[in-house]
Structure formats: structure tokens, C-alpha cells
Amino acid sequence: xxxxxxxxxxxxxxxxxxxxxxxxxxxxxxxxxxxxxxxxxxxxxxxxxxxxxxxxxxxxxxxxxxxxxxxxxxxxxxxxxxxxxxxxxxxxxxxxxxxxxxxxxxxxxxxxxxxxxxxxxxxxxxxxxxxxxxxxxxxxxxxxxxxxxxxxxxxxxxxxxxxxxxxxxxxxxxxxxxxxxxxxxxxxxxxxxxxxxxxxxxxxxxxxxxxxxxxxxxxxxxxxxxxxxxxxxxxxxxxxxxxxxxxxxxxxxxxxxxxxxxxxxxxxxxxxxxxxxxxxxxxxxxxxxxxxxxxxxx
Amino acid sequence: xxxxxxxxxxxxxxxxxxxxxxxxxxxxxxxxxxxxxxxxxxxxxxxxxxxxxxxxxxxxxxxxxxxxxxxxxxxxxxxxxxxxxxxxxxxxxxxxxxxxxxxxxxxxxxxxxxxxxxxxxxxxxxxxxxxxxxxxxxxxxxxxxxxxxxxxxxxxxxxxxxxxxxxxxxxxxxxxxxxxxxxxxxxxxxxxxxxxxxxxxxxxxxxxxxxxxxxxxxxxxx
Numbered sequence: 216x217x218x219x220x221x222x223x224x225x226x227x228x229x230x231x232x233x234x235x236x237x238x239x240x241x242x243x244x245x246x247x248x249x250x251x252x253x254x255x256x257x258x259x260x261x262x263x264x265x266x267x268x269x270x271x272x273x274x275x276x277x278x279x280x281x282x283x284x285x286x287x288x289x290x291x292x293x294x295x296x297x298x299x300x301x302x303x304x305x306x307x308x309x310x311x312x313x314x315x316x317x318x319x320x321x322x323x324x325x326x327x328x329x330x331x332x333x334x335x336x337x338x339x340x341x342x343x344x345x346x347x348x349x350x351x352x353x354x355x356x357x358x359x360x361x362x363x364x365x366x367x368x369x370x371x372x373x374x375x376x377x378x379x380x381x382x383x384x385x386x387x388x389x390x391x392x393x394x395x396x397x398x399x400x401x402x403x404x405x406x407x408x409x410x411x412x413x414x415x416x417x418x419x420x421x422x423x424x425x426x427x428x429x430x431x432x433x434x435x436x437x438x439x440x441x442x443x444x445x446x447x448x449x450x451x452x453x454x455x456x457x458x459x460x461x462x463x464x465x466x467x468x469x470x471x472x473x474x475x476x477x478x479x480x481x482x483x484x485x486x487x488x489x490x491x492x493x494x495x496x497x498x499x500x501x502x503x504x505x506x507x508x509x510x511x512x513x
Numbered sequence: 514x515x516x517x518x519x520x521x522x523x524x525x526x527x528x529x530x531x532x533x534x535x536x537x538x539x540x541x542x543x544x545x546x547x548x549x550x551x552x553x554x555x556x557x558x559x560x561x562x563x564x565x566x567x568x569x570x571x572x573x574x575x576x577x578x579x580x581x582x583x584x585x586x587x588x589x590x591x592x593x594x595x596x597x598x599x600x601x602x603x604x605x606x607x608x609x610x611x612x613x614x615x616x617x618x619x620x621x622x623x624x625x626x627x628x629x630x631x632x633x634x635x636x637x638x639x640x641x642x643x644x645x646x647x648x649x650x651x652x653x654x655x656x657x658x659x660x661x662x663x664x665x666x667x668x669x670x671x672x673x674x675x676x677x678x679x680x681x682x683x684x685x686x687x688x689x690x691x692x693x694x695x696x697x698x699x700x701x702x703x704x705x706x707x708x709x710x711x712x713x714x715x716x717x718x719x720x721x722x723x724x725x726x727x728x729x730x731x732x733x734x735x
Contacts (some may be wrong), residue, residue, distance in 0.1 A: 232649045239648045253678040258692060285633040286640035320628035323605070357557045361549045372550060379609060420534070431676055439700045439707065454676050488677040490644065495673055497652040498666065505656050 227504040242493040246485040253484045257458040260441055264426045264448030265462045267400060268301055275399030276308040276392045281318035282405035287430050288321060291404050293456035293480035294428035295325040298402055301463045303333050304470050309350040310392055314409055319355050326352055336474045347386040354378035359412060367395045367421035395423040404428040410437060414445050453487055456480030520724045527722030600624045
């Protein structure tokens, strides 16, 4: 090995970590500013959840439990938005709740965004979404066990008032959503072990259909429940969100709602792809430098 | 007595909680409902008081003793008080104002505004730092030193490519293969781990309910 090449490999081994940080920052930022188009193809777990909600009986509602915190918002918030769009496009009632206090603000953000999209583009009164009739935000209450078990008996007992301070009994939608029997599927969006608690308490005791949207790193933890059928499909990470967004966009187009809405998950896929490739390149370069210098030392 | 009463409460409520889960008898069910909907909520309300009291006390002591970074304790306490006041009396957003005026001209500082513009970016920033540490660690420490490490590295490569749409462009079956790794070998090992964890939780819960494990009482279980 020539001395120059050897020096380069040694320097590569001892490279200042700030250079790595800079490269990663550029790799994440450039595709965000100048995105390249990537069309995600739906995976079987995403398709399964989509098809279930798509063909859910009309009298059944979609419940979304916003169980994540702001740190994972980029990855998980697109799932909440896409699920709400899907339910509204299919004229299904939606109920939202939060198991963690942090989820309240995130759920409220998603509600404001999606209801504005539908109400701005609505051509008739029936196309618009109305609070208390088409959707409800139950809010948050504690402890977890009270919510998960109590919702199986009577939701208005668990949430006597909604997030906005209205008596839930007075909301017309609550005539149709009394307990888990009226919920077609409950999707928990989380970055923790909360989906497991939903299985342990809500599903085991009351048989409610469940699914989950989780961060990519925790996907491995929930595959056993998808395989056993306890979760009807799953949205894993930003890729899962992007795939669901694409399916929802196709459904909305078919339903005459071609509104060219922004899909945050799909938009971020170019940045995530670039970041993954960069990390792989780091590993390869690190290994080449390591093995080349080790051989020389021997 | 000081120890016996808490142990007795845990014994009774622990056994009742477990029994109520399996017995559909109406009287048990209604008692369970009261325990969950009323008693647990009252306890949770007390824990909130304890939590706020604890954080205030901790930071006041820090300020008093001028401990390291004591100045930041002022920020915590001020933020706690202001956010609590706005959250309690300031309404949710512009559309749903509260009794407290939370708008100065075009500038609003409702709880949702504070949450979306302060809490979310701060939390996202902290979490984003992980990506930088991960990439640095991947460069410096992720070495194919032996067979196990090489297998781990290969699996990581497949998973990373499978987790982005580019994987399909490299090979049509790559995402399906990544999915198979998660669904079969991963699930098999996870199930084993989960069985172990659940049995451990069951054993520890029994030990606490029966008063064998007393660490939660304080004093190192003596």
C-alpha cells in the first residue's frame, strides 16, 4: 500500500465527527429544499389497514388515539392526517383522543388542518365536516386504564366533556358512538409501548379491532401482533405514512376530491432516502478504512 | 402499622383488580368501574399535585443553593407558571378564547400557539440530534469484526434500503425481503423475548401484591 493511500485511510479513521454531522445535515437539508420525486409503493401491512377502513360499514366510526409526543411529530403526524382524510373521504365518523397530554396539541393541529382542507374545498353542505356531527375530539383523561377499559362500557362516562368543554352527551355524534361496539377500528399512533396496552385492555376485554402507526425503529416490536392478527395492518415509520398518503390520495381522486393536498410524509421520503444512503456510505467507508489499516498493522 | 396498611391496600386492590378482570358478576363489575372511574382518577389528581410540588421544590432548592446551572431553574419555574395560567384561563386558540386575554394585536399566545411554536420545535430538535449521533456511531463503531457483526450489518443494510422507496428500484423484491426479515425471524425472536418479559412482569406483580417485594415502600425493602 502506498504511503499516501495509507495516510488517507488513517485520516479517514480519525475524521472529526463534525464533518460527519455536516455531511448528514446537507444530505437531509438539500432534498428537503429540492425534493426528488419518489413514489412509494404500498406494503402489505399498509394496504391491509387501508382496505379495512375503506370497506368499513357506514355505521362504524374510526377512532384515532394520538399517543405520541412532539419529538416524533415529523414521522407520525402525517399518519393522523392521512387517516382523517381517508375517513372523511369515505364519510365515516371520526373520534379522536389522546392517552398522553402531549398528544392533545398534535391532535388539535391535525383536526384544524384536515377540517380546513375539507371545508374549504366542499361544494355542498354534505361535503363539509362538522364538529359534533362528523367528528369529535374527546380529549385526554387519566389514568390510561380508565380510558381503555371505560370506553368499552360508555365513552361519555370516560369523557364527560370534550376537549373544547362541550358536554359529550349533548353532541349528536355521540348517539352513534356509544362504546367500542360502534367503533370499526381504533388506530393508535404511538412512539412507545402504548399499542400493547390497547391490546391488553381494550382488545382482550372488549374485542375492539385495533391497528397502529408507529415509528420505524419500533416496527420490529409490533410485528408479532400484526402476524397474530391482533393489529389489522400497521403503518411503520415515515415510509408507512407516505404509502398510506398515496393510497388516500388515489381514493380521494376516485371520490372526486382531487384537491392537490400536500402529503408531508411523501415529501420527506426523498430526504429520508438520502439520509439512509449517506449512513450506509458512512458504514462502508468506515469499514474499508478499518480493514485496510488493520491489515497493514498485521 | 406504617408498613402494614399500605401492604394491605396493595394486597386487597391487587387481588380485586385481577379478579374483576375475569369475573363478569354485576356487583364486581360495578365496584371495578368505581375503582377505575373514580378512585384511580382521584389518585391521579393527587399525583399531579405531587408532581408539580416536587418539580417546584427541586428547582427552588437548586436556586437557593446556587447549584450548577441554577439560572435555568428560573426558566423552568417561570415557564411552568405562565403555561399553566395560559392553559387554564387563556382558551385553546383564537377561535376558542378563554377569560384571560391572550392576544396583542396580531400576536397571539394561546396554549395551542405556545405548543405548536415552542414545544414542538424544541422536542423535534432534541430528537433530531439522534440522527447525528447515529451517523457518527455508524461510521466509527459499526464494523464487520466477526460473523455476528457481519450478519447484523447485512440485516441493517437490507432494512435501511427496505425502509425507503429506493429499495424497490435496486431490486423489486428487496422491500418484500425486508418485510420477511421483520415478519419471520424478528417475530420469532420477539415472541420469545415477550414471553420472558410477560412472565417476569407477572412474577414481579405477584411479589408486590403478596408483599414479598417491598422496595416500593422505600427503605430498601427492609
